[in-house]
Amino acid sequence: MSEHDWLADRFEENREHLRAVAFRILGSASEAEDAVQETWIRLSRSDADTIENLGGWLTTVVGRICLDMLRTRRGRPEQPIGDHSPVLEDAAVPDPELEALQADSVGLALLVVLETLTPAERLAFVLHDMFAVPFEEIAPILGKSPAAARQLASRARRRVQGTPEPPGTDAHRQKEIVTAFLAASRSGDFEALLELLDPDVVLRADEAVVARGAKAVVLGATAVAERFSGHAKAARLTLIDGLAGAVWSRHGEPQVAFDFTVVDGRITAIALLGNADYLADVHLVPLEP
Template sequence: MSEHDWLAARFEENRDHLRAVAYRILGSAPEAEDAVQEAWIRLSRSDADSIDNLGGWLTTVVGRICLDMLRWRRGRPEQPVGDHSPVLADTDVPDPELEAVQADSVGLALLVVLETLTPAERLAFVLHDLFAVPFEDIAPIIGKSPASARQLASRARRRVQGTPEPLDADALRQKEIVTAFLAASRGGDFEALLEILDPDVVFRTDEAVRERGALAMVRGATAVAETFSGRAQAARLTLIDGLPGAVWSHRGEPQVVFNFTITNNRITSITLLGNPDYLQTVDLVPLET
């Protein structure tokens, strides 16, 4: 048996597992097959002799591929859900093995809920809770620390179970301050803005936001209050990577993220971020006011 044939045989031993992983992450039979095929291409181009745990390596690779596919899908809001999710499509999954996957612990109802998660939440939850992949292995895939991966999986688990993740005391206080800031901004309440802003507050924007006409930097409570007074009408309270902030969206897609830094109950910095790469990776969870 040639080395290529041996590698292909080892890959086939893992194919069913990889298809199950990909399907549970993507919720789409065709996309799952594409992810598995891409994993084979990457394996065939790699130094297989340097891989100690082929099954773990392939699971990680499929996870990365699926994450990229979810982020690409998220960036194409015009694509109908039925095109990528048999859960909400009119057609049945033709493959008996994938039908079995649908019928087991994932279930159609769970797949529908998974559609509401961010890509990183979905990946962390599926890999850890359904396939027992350690957070230490999940973290490099999503570009975060193991602790952050654990938090993402926990957040996803709560949303799947229908129980919102509780905010700690600091996050609750930040939520109150951001809520007050948004209300004062929308209402044009200049004095209320001054009360919320630190005297030395700094407002910054990235290049993508500046291209929309925003200033690069504004310093001082008075200047920042003037900048925001009567504005932020469409910004909505959102949990941003675990901390309360705000997001402006267009047709359901995030366009600008408002990050806040709060010290001693006053806002010390506001940063507006609209870089597309950042928007694809940041974890956003809508908050109720």
């Protein structure tokens, strides 16, 4: 048996695993197959003698390929990542293997939630939570530290275990509420702020924002309204992963994201997020200059 044939056999032993990884990351059987084929091409061009753990090497490579595909998909203005519906595309042609993959812990509902994650969140969550890949191995794929990879997976896990949007959230209505909140904040209209805030609203800041002098937690509509009245003049209305929020930038670089939770027409929570890894991975679309 030639070295090429031996390598091909070893790759075939890992093919189904790689296909499962790629499908869970990409949500599309056809794209998953493309990613697996590209992995084989890279393996055939590599020095296989230097690879100590072929299975781990292949998982890492297919992860990098899938991450690039997700980022390319997100970069297409005609097909934002949140509007990508690969399961419906693939469902047009019955595929027993695809059906088995979907039945095996990845149903349509989970794939829909995964579409709301950033590429980095999705990769970290799938590799760690579904395939037990250590964060030390995920970090180089993302170009981040293991701690940052762990944070991405944790944030993705919270969203997967909950819901992509709180009940009662409407994207258009949220934009109206956040726009009104920013206007009231800038003008110092305290009563208008109170009308927009739920009585039990919670304002939370992450460690990066706390380091700038903010309080970690502020509770209640009155306290939150006092915190924002006459402030937030530099924050600009921005879509944050598809939902209206705000971003404060310095020299064109995002410094703090204001993530709003709106339920039944009132703001129930505001998160001030300044973590550099989060700001690098979250999808921001400015709606104000």
